[in-house]
Amino acid sequence: MKYDLRFPLLVTLLLVVGLMTVSTAALSPRVSEGIFTKQLLGVALAAAPIALLWWAGRDRIYRFAPHLFGLALLLQASTFVIGKEVNGQKNWIMLGPVQFQPLEITKLALILMLAVMLRSGFRGLPTYARALAVFAPAAALVVVQDFGGAMVLSVIFGVMLLAARIPWWxxxxxxxxVGVAVPTVLYPHLEPYQQKRLTIFLDPYKDPRGAGYQVIQSVIAVGSGGLEGKGYKQGSQSHNGFLPEAHTDFAVSTWLEEQGLVGGVILLLLYGGLLWGLAGMAAQSPRLQDQVLFAGVLGQIGFQVVENIGAALSVLPLTGITLPLISYGLSSLVSTLSTLAVAYVVYRDRYEGQI
Incomplete structure (x- = not known):
């Protein structure tokens, strides 16, 4: 079967959950007006790149990868000069009324470029040299201003190398x-506020009015939802302004407060179905290059889901990573939909050009 309609159906259902969450988070006094309209605009804006990708097809997409990667690095570097600071991180660009985060373009560009560089699979040290030549500049530009973003890029890099069949050892x-370098080399060089964000989940009550406040309020919101939740637009934690970032970092907390454990299970099933679909696409693709690409998409989406939900439940560090298709944000939404569209188009064309 050339098309798997279950995949776009799952994406659509997750978008519905996201729109419901953003619409209720919009009632919070902490949130600026018009975010629901802007999120709808993001869905509409995504139609343009999706249509372009659908027309371009697999081979054109891969040929365009170096151009997109170069553009992503240029935009990422420009944040050091013209970047706008949001939540303590100067990693946004303003172009008139348009505000976007270059990191979202970098994620997709890295996946495509690594798929091109690793298309022949593991061929010894030259494979690592080519892969690092792509990953290193992207990660270096991101990690300075966005540790969470650098984590996502690192997971993409590692998963795609595994898919290229590097030796297990x-x-x-x-x-x-990495396990040795992070606590001994990287962690000591982080800013104090970054260090606190990464460790406060272990005991948020050490600083209940400071670094631990967000996590504590998130856990309260989730717990107050109970089994069936308080009902749509009935969440007191988010609507009364207790829950910070109810539309972005803690969008899942907003959803769980109103929809409860039942809603949480539904959300996990939707994400599980999406990730399973990506794995199935990889298994049905005869070319290693496509398998590597699917691994990158799966790694990005899967890691962001686990990290965001884990942080909201205070079992993982708080890194500011958004929940795909659920959290508010035009650049994140358009990028995620475009990334999934790339995967779907590559799956559609998986047999083209095959002898």
Whole structure:
């Protein structure tokens, strides 16, 4: 079957959940007016790149990868000069009335470029050299201003290398090296507020009015939802302004407060179905290059889902990573929909050009 209609159906259902969440979070006094309208605009804006990708097809998309990657690096570097500071991070660009985060373009560009560089699979040290030549500049430009974004790029990089079939013991050594380097090399060089954000989940009541406030309010919101939730637009934590970032970082807390455990299970099933669909697409694709690309998309979406929900439940560090298709944000929404569209188009054209 050339088209799998279950995939766009799952994406549509997640978009509905996201729009419901943003519409109720809009009632919070902490949130600026018009976010629901802007989120709807984001869905409409995504139609243009999706249509372009649908027309371009698999081969054109891969040929365009170096151009998109170069543009992403240029935009990422420009944030150091003309970037706008949002929530303590100067990683946004303003172009008239349009505000966007170059990181979202960088994620997709990295996936496409790595798929091109790793299309032949593992071929010894040159494989690592080519992959690092792509990953290193992107990560270096991001990690300075957005540690959470750098984490997403790192997961994409690692998962795509695994899909390129590097030796398993190389992967084990890499994980051990990262496990040693993060606490001994990277962590000490982070800003104090960044260090606190990464560790406060262990005991948020150490600083209940400061770094721990967000996590505490999130857990209260989730717990108050109970089994069936308080009902749509009936969430007291978000509507009364207790829950910070109810439309972005803690959008899942807003959803769980109103829809409860039942709504949480539904959300996890939708995400599980989406990730399973991506894995199925990879399994049905005969070319390694396409399999590597699907791995990157799966790694990005899967990691963001786990990290965002885990942070909202105070079981993982708070890194500011958005929940795909649910959290408010035009650049995030358009980028995620475009990334999923790339995967769907590559799946559609998986047999074209095959002998």
């Amino acid at each position: 190389h992967a084990v050594l890499a994980v051990l090296a």
